[in-house]
Amino acid sequence: xxxxxxxxxxxxxxxxxxxxxxxxxxxxxxxxxxxxxxxxxxxxxxxxxxxxxxxxxxxxxxxxxxxxxxxxxxxxxxxxxxxxxxxxxxxxxxxxxxxxxxxxxxxxxxxxxxxxxxxxxxxxxxxxxxxxxxxxxxxxxxxxxxxxxxxxxxxxxxxxxxxxxxxxxxxxxxxxxxxx
Amino acid sequence: xxxxxxxxxxxxxxxxxxxxxxxxxxxxxxxxxxxxxxxxxxxxxxxxxxxxxxxxxxxxxxxxxxxxxxxxxxxxxxxxxxxxxxxxxxxxxxxxxxxxxxxxxxxxxxxxxxxxxxxxxxxxxxxxxxxxxxxxxxxxxxxxxxxxxxxxxxxxxxxxxxxxxxxxxxxxxxxxxxxx
Numbered sequence: 001x002x003x004x005x006x007x008x009x010x011x012x013x014x015x016x017x018x019x020x021x022x023x024x025x026x027x028x029x030x031x032x033x034x035x036x037x038x039x040x041x042x043x044x045x046x047x048x049x050x051x052x053x054x055x056x057x058x059x060x061x062x063x064x065x066x067x068x069x070x071x072x073x074x075x076x077x078x079x080x081x082x083x084x085x086x087x088x089x090x091x092x093x094x095x096x097x098x099x100x101x102x103x104x105x106x107x108x109x110x111x112x113x114x115x116x117x118x119x120x121x122x123x124x125x126x127x128x129x130x131x132x133x134x135x136x137x138x139x140x141x142x143x144x145x146x147x148x149x150x151x152x153x154x155x156x157x158x159x160x161x162x163x164x165x166x167x168x169x170x171x172x173x174x175x176x177x178x179x180x
Numbered sequence: 181x182x183x184x185x186x187x188x189x190x191x192x193x194x195x196x197x198x199x200x201x202x203x204x205x206x207x208x209x210x211x212x213x214x215x216x217x218x219x220x221x222x223x224x225x226x227x228x229x230x231x232x233x234x235x236x237x238x239x240x241x242x243x244x245x246x247x248x249x250x251x252x253x254x255x256x257x258x259x260x261x262x263x264x265x266x267x268x269x270x271x272x273x274x275x276x277x278x279x280x281x282x283x284x285x286x287x288x289x290x291x292x293x294x295x296x297x298x299x300x301x302x303x304x305x306x307x308x309x310x311x312x313x314x315x316x317x318x319x320x321x322x323x324x325x326x327x328x329x330x331x332x333x334x335x336x337x338x339x340x341x342x343x344x345x346x347x348x349x350x351x352x353x354x355x356x357x358x359x360x
Contacts, residue, residue: 008336010335011334011335011336014215014216014332014333014334014335015196015332015333015334015335015340016195016196016197016332017196035194035219036194036218036219036220037218038216038217038218038227038228038229039215039216039229039335040216040229040309040310040311041229041310045309047218047227047229047309047311048218049218049219049220049221049227073344076346076348077348077351080348080351080352081351083352083355084351084352084354084355124308124309126306126309126311128304129220129225129227129304129306129313130220130221131220131227131306131311133309149343151346152194152195152196152332152342153194153195154191154194154195155190155191155194155195155219155356155360156188156191156349156356156360157347157348157349157350157351157352157353157356157360158345158346158347158348158349159345159346159348160195160342160343160344160345160346161343161344161345161346162332162340162342162343163329163340163341163342163343163344164253164340164341164343165338165339165340165341166256166331166338166339166340166341167337167338168256168257168260168337168338168339169336169337169338170337171257171260171261171264171337172260172263172264172337173337174264175263175264176335176336176337180335180336180337
């Protein structure tokens, strides 16, 4: 897993993949599955909908840190498993055979087996809407992985992997930010 | 285009497709391409990042209404075209051969050629983060369309269409809301 230019980190989230979000509460690592995220700006900032109904929320709001890990399609069953059990009773890294890796900026762990990871700091919580605003501090991408497709949750219990890719860079050139 | 149970409307946005957002300023319809959206709750509420840099933003903030239209993969070039010209100089419905259709709750038009449409009211603007919070009022789905794949923007000028679908409804059952 090697560093990815932070100016490209928003391209990991913009397509809308289901992600794993890790936290560390001072004693234990935890992971939650989150599908409700979006990019807020290129710097990069991200928004994520979460709240007290997620066990990780306590650690997230206390430490104001997390890692967004982007899983690949071959990790679908882990993603669903992580999303359907609680960190209150489970060590999810152990249960799902995932490896926590220490990052540089935050104590929440990267997930070695994921396609990409973004270390994040919480910069705001819009409590009225359960929206957490994150600033990306460092990004990592595993270029060696054969399975490069991400997964999108539909919300009805089905998921769709990435399919055909279309290149419209020429048409988009004037709209692309520096560094991508 | 037939009505879709509003309890299912969040499943149109949760996968993270690039969408077209229409507005009507009292004189003219307009369309913008938006990739930065997320679901906020099942009722449904959505969040969208936009601001004064989009010509549509003036109409959106004045009328507090819009329609989120979900295009299919065969509309990619229109989506990119709409995202790279300004409604200040262009009638985008005419230019891109799209048909505005009157909805029930808002004056912003549905787009007949899209896979799905959601009439929305602006319920809040979190100006600090350029996040607009929308409430979905009615949803529509064109079940007759052959091309059912949606498109995800990567942000670097490439786009990826939906690929293989995986069914994990059994594993997810306890987490699914009513009506989906």
